[in-house]
Amino acid sequence: MNNKALGFFGERPLPKFELAPHVLRRRTRRDVLLSGAGAVAALAGAGSLLPHDTLTRLGVRRNMNSSAKQWLLNRALRIDDDVAETLYSPRRTVPTYTKSQITPLKNNYNGATSGFHTIGRRNRLRGPIRCRVRPGLGRPA
Numbered sequence: 001m002n003n004k005a006l007g008f009f010g011e012r013p014l015p016k017f018e019l020a021p022h023v024l025r026r027r028t029r030r031d032v033l034l035s036g037a038g039a040v041a042a043l044a045g046a047g048s049l050l051p052h053d054t055l056t057r058l059g060v061r062r063n064m065n066s067s068a069k070q071w072l073l074n075r076a077l078r079i080d081d082d083v084a085e086t087l088y089s090p091r092r093t094v095p096t097y098t099k100s101q102i103t104p105l106k107n108n109y110n111g112a113t114s115g116f117h118t119i120g121r122r123n124r125l126r127g128p129i130r131c132r133v134r135p136g137l138g139r140p141a
Helices: 021-026 031-049 051-055 065-089
Strands: none
Touching: none
16 A cells, blocks of 8 residues: 555554664663663652652652752753743844745645645535534624
């Protein structure tokens, strides 16, 4: 079955990839255990930053409110504020272009749309059409 028959929303086949045998042979049980331990540590670290009410709901009965947790969260917020202030500074202006520098936009929908000329085009409907007016929305267009 080819991809065009699937359509835009159809399920695509899984990609196939191959690994060289020497890459697979280099992976050991120690690598798998180390990756698992890293995942557990990341989960525990992220879980320790959750609010006390959420931890209680999840079954953790210890009080994990500490000044170090507050410091870390406040520092993360401060960094986030600094980045936002830098990105959205009034000193940073949007670049302007001349008419000769403007190029047409590329179709970003994997070829499924036919272009911008379809925007605003009206479709002709055939057959009986029912139209209900909802209260507060006024007349239908």
